[in-house]
Each structure stands twice: as C-alpha cells, then as structure tokens.
Amino acid sequence: MNEWHDALTRKLQAFKGLGPEDMEMLRELQKPRSLIESGKEVVYEGQYPHSAYILREGWACSYKRLRDGSRQIIDIQIPGDFLGLRSLLLRASDHSFLTITDVEVARLDRQRMLDVFRRTPRLAVGLMWAASRDEAMVVEHLVSIGRRGAFERTAHFLLELGERLKLVGIGDGRTYPCPISQSILADALGMTAIHINRVLRQLREAKIVVFRDGIVEFLDIKRAAEITGFEMAYLDQVPVN
C-alpha cells in the first residue's frame, strides 16, 4: 500500500514511521508545485537567500562547472530527492542544476523549513536523515572517483542508482529506466564521454550490465556487487515495499 504515496513519503518511511500530522505537513510542504521542462539549467550565481526544492517527478542533476568549461556532476536527483537543500544555509550557493527530464518540483524556502522544525520535529529529523543520506552518497561518490577504476566505478554507480530508484518504487534494482545520456554519465563519473562508451561496452560484453535505450539491466548483479565492492550500508535504507 505504498504506491499510494509520493516518492519522498516512501523514502522517509524507509527511515522511520511518520505520524498523521507528519504526513499532513509533508503533503503541505509539497503543495505549490511547478513544472520545469527537460534540459533547463538553473544556474545559481550567489543570490541569497536562495531556496531549495523537492523533486516530485522526473530526473535532474547538480553540477559545478570549472573555468576551463568542463563540468563535474555532483549527484543525480530522482523523485523524492531534494535540490539545493545543502546550500540553503550558505550565503553563497555552490552549484547549479540541470533538469534531465521534464520535472515537477515544490519550492521549499527557509521559513517553511523552520516551520517544520517547530511544528513536526519527527518529520524534521526525517528530513535531516534524508540530507545525511544524500551526503553519504556524495562521499561514496568521492571515494569512487578517487579510488575505483572506470569499470568498477561505472558498475557501482549503476548499482547505487538501482537501489535508490527501487526505494521510491521505480524498477526492482535489477532493471530500471534511466534517461541519462552518456555525456552526463561521463561528467558524473569523472571521465570522458568516449571512455564511458567503451566502459559500457566492456560491461555489456562481460555480461554484467546492459545500459541501452534508456534502460539499465543487470545480467549478473551479484558479480557486479562483488567486483565493485558495493555495500548498501551507506544508503541506510530499510526496503519499504
């Protein structure tokens, strides 16, 4: 009976049960919704205070651009994730966003966050848990780029994504839709698009994962996990279904 809920609610349930007033507040928080089309870049240039968003539907990513024009993607956001929560408190915000598909978001300004903390502390702890989990993913991403080879790194990324999506009801961890271009994947994994293409071929030929036509399908998920040293612990999720 969880597919009745939106992605964020599902995700928070994986952390801890929410009471009726928490649920109500959560619904309220996601109220004024707006749509943004695919491929839109939301570039932050240091306005303050800036606001964050809850991504209700669709995919996006946060990135930083370097002076030489190259781009590093920090994180991919899927339904139920936050956009920009990290820098809500910083005077200078630190990165930009790109919508990967058409998305539906709900604005989340500072005042409303403070209301949550005052009125529904349990929900507040849940939100902070989600933020901590996001940070743990960034950390794992850092480790991956710093210490894993391209092959393992790519497989690890796809494994993680599968688990995250499964938690919010998209796919089963083994097969899932994935609207990410190779160029975005490359910038997320710290390599070139050309190389990612070759690595994907290797993964395909090794009968580990096939990523084609917007669909990721693991052929040997156990071996993928072994090879990459994928541990679910940092995702800190208790499957909901």
Next chain:
Amino acid sequence: MNEWHDALTRKLQAFKGLGPEDMEMLRELQKPRSLIESGKEVVYEGQYPHSAYILREGWACSYKRLRDGSRQIIDIQIPGDFLGLRSLLLRASDHSFLTITDVEVARLDRQRMLDVFRRTPRLAVGLMWAASRDEAMVVEHLVSIGRRGAFERTAHFLLELGERLKLVGIGDGRTYPCPISQSILADALGMTAIHINRVLRQLREAKIVVFRDGIVEFLDIKRAAEITGFEMAYLDQVPVN
C-alpha cells in the same frame, strides 16, 4: 580579541554573531574533553547510535577503506571541525577516522545536540551552517578529483587548507604548519604517494608552493589561485580577525 576564543567559536563567529547564551552553550558543549594520541584509528563498524566529536586541538582525517586495501580520505579535520557529525543520524555510520596528530576532542551525542536545538536555536543554525560548509568542501573535493589534473588539484587543496586554517587563527593563508604526510596527502587527492611526491616537486620548481618539513609556504599565491581556479565562495567565510 578573537584569539581568546577556541577554534569552533571563532569559526561560528565568521558566520554570524553569537549571543552570550550561545557562547555559554558552546562552552558547555565542549566540556568533557579527552585526549587521543596521534596515529589512532577510530574505525566505525556500524554501531548505532554513534556519537560525534568536536575537534578542539590537533589534526585528524576521515576516510573510507576499500576492499582492495586502498584508502580514500574524505576530508581533513582541523581545530574547530566536527568529526562524524554527518552520520549522527544514519543507522550505519559510513566512515572511519584517523588522528594525524595528538588531538583534544569533546564528545557530542545526539541528546546534547537536541538540547542545543531546543535551547539555543541561533547556535543550532550556526552548527548547521558549519555542517553545510563541510559538505560544500566535500563537494569541491569531489569536483577536484573528478575534473582537475594532479598539479592543479594539489595546489587547490593546499590553498583551501590555508584559508580554513587562517579562519581559526593558524597561519596567514600563505604560510602554515601542515603535519600531513605525503601518503595521507596522496590518499586525500586520489593519487599515489609516489606521484604526489613528483607533483610537489613540480609545484616547488614552478615557484608556486613549497611543502617541506611540515610547513606549507606559497611563493606565488595569486598564480596558484589562477591556475587552480580557486574560488573562496564555497568556504562561505567572512574573515574574523
């Protein structure tokens, strides 16, 4: 009149002024202090709930170890930084710590954090700001490893460290003590100790930075910033002095 204060207080002042009751709470928070000697590894193995620490004196680092034995250092901690704040809310903690020098810490458990939030909300916001800033640094670190070459990456790291230290009253940003071994530096920057050694030589020969005998000294800090594209914005600091 800031050298009267401890590192964390100095750091938070750079964000926003603290009232007398905030100061009192902050002093209180750092109360039961303990000493840990250099080279001690605090390995988290998933106990929950676990606690965090305030690092009052000395240097430490947080890292993750991979199955093949390699290590990726996530972040270096200097006086005034937190240890483990990120995973206070996660059931499974996600990384371990290593003391680089002898350190003095103060334990920070969940209950006391909650007290802070209830009793001194302004201080709470300050602590969350510090946490956000830490995360922004991890993000910049990720970008660095993903998209900067070894040369620029190393210079960038040393620049950032200089600014962070300056904020808490250690060094002037141009010259500062740095008890980090090349092996630790390598694991932080995602390369081998051998290569870091060569890069440091290049930086020295290029008359940009000299890192020797535990002291970092910039010879041409302006060029260093240009070359690496170092922007202070993400550190979000307003110098205190």
Next chain:
DNA sequence: CGTTATCTTGATAGAGCTCAATTTCAGTGG
C-alpha cells in the same frame, strides 16, 4: 529530409601507476 545531438569505433598521446631502489632522518637499543 536535412539538422543536430547522441552514440560508436579507431589511432595515438600522455598522465599517472607500478615496480624497484636509494636516501633521509628520528627513534631505539646495545
């Protein structure tokens, strides 16, 4: 049905790693 983004493959160059050896220096014991 051309136009443009995305994907694919080949050839070559180069950054960074691995293996191996030497040096320096602080600590330690005889």
Next chain:
DNA sequence: CCACTGAAATTGAGCTCTATCAAGATAACG
C-alpha cells in the same frame, strides 16, 4: 656514542589506463 630499525621522502624506468583527435553511424526532430 653508534649501529640498527622503520617510516617517510625521493628518483628512475616501463607500462596501463584514460584522454584526445578524427570520423562515422544512428536516431531524434523540426
């Protein structure tokens, strides 16, 4: 006081992984 020890730093040679340059092939799209 001096030989040992072990960690950290340094340098060389060769090799691997990944980037770069170039060119097609596909596929989405107005």
